[in-house]
Amino acid sequence: MSVYRPLHDGWTLSAVDTDAPITGRPAEMPAGVPATVPGCVHTDLMAAGLIEDPYLDDNETRLAWIGRTEWVYQTSFTWTPDQHERTDLVCDGLDTVxxxxxxxxxxxxxxxQHRSYRFPVRHLLRDGDNTLAVRFSSAYDYAEARRAALGDRPGAYDEPYQFIRKMACNFGWDWGPTVVTAGIWRPIGLSSWSGARLAEVRPLVTLDGTAGRVEVRVRVERTTERPHEITAEVAGIQARATLAAGAREAVLRIEVPDPEPWWPRGHGAQPLYDLTVRLGDDRWHRKIGFRTVELDREAFTISVNGRPIMVRGVNWIPDDCFPNRVTxxxxxxxxxxxxxxxVNLLRIWGGGLYESEDFYELADSLGLMVWQDFPFACAAYPEEEPLRSEIAAEARENVTRLAPHPSLVLWCGNNENIEGHADWGWQETLAGRSWGGGLYYDLLPSIVAELDPTRPYWPGSPYSGAPDLPPNDPARGTIHIWDVWNHxxxxxxAEYRPRFVAEFGFQGPPAYATLRRAVSGELAADAPLVLHHQKAIDGNGKLxxxxxxxxxxxxxxxxxxxxTQLNQARAIAFGIGWFRTLAPHCSGTVLWQLNDCWPVTSWAAVDGDARRKPLWYALRRIYADRLLEIRDGAVFxxxxxAEPWHGELSVIRYGLGGEPLAKETFQVTAEPRSVAxxxxxxxxxxxxxxxxELLAARLDDRRALVLFAEDSRVAYPAAEFDARAEPADGGYLxxxxxxxxxxxxxxxxxRLDPAAxxxxxxxxxxxxETATFRVTTGRELDPAALVTRPVLRCLNESAR
Structure with a gap:
């Protein structure tokens, strides 16, 4: 029986003294700092009180030296020889060099950073005390050396992130800080085994009519050449295969009659089945779901189990610059x-990571579809060695690792690199040097076709379906819309009629409590520390x-x-509302973005302290299963x-005083998955x-309301209302x-309780009309403060 022993205790962290001058580096470098594994240098230095939190004020600027310093993690452990033939040091994630x-x-x-490693070490282990050290060279030094050797490549930022296989947004983005990390960021330990072990298990799961099929492809590592038996079991059905002497691969096939299909949320249930593979005492286990995925490449319509899915998506960025903190x-x-x-789809954006097993398992259980970008974003990437081999190895490992997850519905080659090459003036700068096309059109699709033919692959986003087509053409494939927001x-x-919008967004500041925690000084739109938490070029000007x-x-x-928070919510509601009226011509939208990695003014609906911005509430309404939209003299x-929506639609034109000026009713039926x-x-x-005047439409519990002029030109009366706050279970009404x-x-x-x-x-x-809001809080709040500004706001009140 194989034995795994984690090596997570007793680590220390020390900076390596070098003669190279590094701006901002302290005269006395940290040494012997207690370290947490998994973890990273920044979190260890913070825990030791040696640095301030880089997320607060402008501390980030003074901590840039960390990414240019070499670091050593070291621990000691005792080991006693056991009965096994092999012992491997297994490193699930090292960041990076x-x-x-x-x-x-x-x-x-x-x-x-995107790979795991396994090193045979039994011959080096000692009976008794052992020392293990991991020395991390500067990611900057490595990337800049590759850049010097291979020639520069254009990118969105003046950072060398395309020359190293590391989370690109660690080098800073237009929503993120520059905090170039190092450390043992995923588990590390010793694995002892004998005879043979399951080196790789790759289940290909499909649904063919009423039959569920699992093709389990197994690769083994072995120390002996004797035959071994492998079994695979799912839903009480077992398959067996004999691994002949010297063989290292086997295929087991299981057919499950009438399995319950896995569906995206809103389309059905998410039943999951236990799949267990055994080789002697070695055991591999995952949960799988039976479903098929297809992609209409021109319309860019994702179909699951033969049913086209209207995508209501959000882009996902790493939820923290220090991923070990994402539990x-x-x-x-x-x-x-x-x-x-x-939301029914998360797009894992290409400047981040292949996420943890927890991420995909949660998506499986919730019916959240996952679109996985390979980690390439906003730059021309070299295709030469040593990067090409690294890319091939990471892609093979992660395609295999993620194969069991039914939530994963699409592999995408990159974010905006095809568009950059075509439209951003890169070709002249490149002067014939490689830029990544061979990765997106050849290497990555060949790996997906070989290892995971159950899922579609798309070379990049935006992309129109062929290399010779304009990549950001609304008439086909995916587009990104950034003229809105930028200018x-x-x-x-409303001038777009896209097939699928994979990225678009509008900025707004984070919640007040988030900004107040992050900025110790004056809160003003143009205050220096507030502007430090705005990374977009001219971001506040655009706001x-x-x-x-x-x-x-x-x-x-x-x-x-x-x-500005209200305007962010309105801009996105306007765009999504329009795109949804175009269904099925427009088969989906993926908002930029759901989340933030730190406290910042950005495009997120949920800010860096996990607080919901007004955009989140607008998104909930505009992404509802049933939606009323008033556009161009019509109600949609x-x-x-899954059910018809029928009833009496009431449409009333009002004066601002609430007096009806005109009214009509209409009998309406919107068939399932359609627009009337x-x-x-x-x-x-x-x-x-x-x-x-304004126009209001109501059908059942859905209401749409629009004005005939922009709010700044409407002759609003000053808001008059009665408001009261009273204690209730868990807070206030x-x-x-x-x-x-x-x-x-x-x-x-x-503003009264940061947790409220x-x-x-x-x-x-x-x-x-009356509205009742439920405020959740564990504190006693001032009822009067809950019903006055700046806590309670309305637009015609702010314009007085």
Whole structure:
């Protein structure tokens, strides 16, 4: 029986003294610092009190020396010879340029954060005390040396991230800090075994009519050449194979009659089946799901079990710059936020990681589809050695590792590199040097075709389906829309008729409590420390210009915070609402982005301290199964549910005082997974006074409300309402009854208690209407503060 022993105790961390000058490096370098494994240098130095948190104020700037320093992790352990023939040192994740030394003997060198490593070390182990050291060279030194040898390549940032197989966004991004890490970031330990072990198990799971099929491909490592028996079992059905003397690969096939199919959330259940493979005492176990995945390459429609799925997606970035801090519980919280916002797909963006098993297991159980980018983003990547071999090895390992997960529905070659090569002026700069095309069009698809033919592969995003086509063509494949935010008003979304929008977004600041924790000084939109937590070029300028005619100009920081958060929510609701009315021509949207890795002004719906921004509440409404949208003189009933949506649609044109000016009712039926369009007569679609009227549509419990003019041009009365806050289980109920129109009512309880949350936001009330908000908090709050600004805000109040 194989035995695994983790080596996670007794580690220390020391900086390696070098003569090379490094800006900002302290005169006395840290030595013998207690270290946590798995972990990284930054978190260890923080735990020891040797550095400030790089996420706060502008500490990041003063800590750049960490990424240019060599570090050594060291531990001692006792070992007693056992009965096994082999003992391997198993390193699940080393970040990144490492030399591994056991008892003074070098056992291996690594240069890839995205791979695991296994080194035979039994001949080096001693009976009694042993020492293990892992020396990490500077990732900068390695990457810059590769760049010098291979020739420079263009990228989005002046950092060498494309020359090293490491999480690219560690080098900084337009939403992330530059914190170049090093460390033993995943488990490390000793594995002892004899005879043979399961080196690799790769199940290919499909659903053919009512039959579930599992083809289990097994590769073994062995110390003897005698035959071995391998078994695989799922749903009580077992297959056996005999591994002949000297053979190292076997295939076992199991057919499961009438399995329950795995479905994406909103389309059915997510039954999972235990798959167990045994080779002697060695055992491999995963949960699998039976389903098929197909991709219409022109329309870019993902079909599961033969059913086209309308994608309501979000982009996922690493949830922390220090991935060892991302626990299963933390992922579960983030996934709960995604599903509560009616998301059905997570796109793992190419500047990050292949995520942990916890990530994909949670996605399997929740029915969240996963689109996995290979880790290449926003740069021309060299294809020469040693990088090509590293890329091939990491791709083979991770395609194999992730094969069991039914949630994984797509492999994608890269993020924006094909577009960069075609449209960003790279070709002249490259002067014929490699840029990654051979990876995305040849190496990666060949690996996926060989190892995981059950899933589609797409060379990159944006991409139109062929190398000679414009990559960002809305008429085919996937597009990214970034003219909105960068320089165009968000109304421009309505000029697009895309097949699939894989990336688009609009910025807004984080929650007040998040910003207050991150910034110790003045909170002002242009305060230096606030601007340090805005990484986009001219980001705050774009925030203000983006208000356009939509919203009034802010006069105070509190106005700026509320209005720019509101504008972010509105921009995304406008875009997604439009794209959903185009279904099935438009088969999906993937918002940039769900989450943040630190406290920052960004495109995220959930900020770096896990607080939901107003965008999250808008996303929950606009991604609901059933949606009403008012556009271009019509009401659209979007029904992405399994049942027909029928009933009486009421459409009323109101004056701002709440008086009905025109009303019509319509009998409406929107079939399952379809969109119904209801044309409106001119009495409803045309306003007598655009600055003083609005249009409201209601079908069942869904309501849509639009004004005939931009809010900054509407003759709003000053908001009049009655508001009260009263204690309730787990917090407070805040009830607001409108005596006038109350536009975009929002409640920010985190201003009173950083842990407080509210259940809804951005509600417009007509005179006589009431809204009740539930505030969750463990503290006693001032009821008066809950119903006054800056906690309670509305648009016509802020414009007074």
């Amino acid at each position: 490492a030399t591994v030394v056991l008892n003074g003997v070098e056992v291996g060198r690594t240069a890839n 299963r519980d933390r992922l579960a919280t983030r996934f709960a936020q995604a599903t509560a916002a009616n 165009a008003d968000y109304n421009r979304y 203000l210009r983006g208000l356009g005619d939509h919203l009034p100009a802010p006069e105070t920081f509190d106005d700026w915070h509320y209005l 009933a979007v029904n992405d549910s 369009r209801i044309e409106l007569p001119g009495t409803l679609a045309t306003a007598g006074d655009p600055a003083a 805040v009830t607001v009854t409108a005596r006038s129109i109350v536009r975009e009512l929002a409640l920010f309880p985190d 949350e509210v259940d809804d936001m951005l509600i417009t009330l007509l005179p006589g």
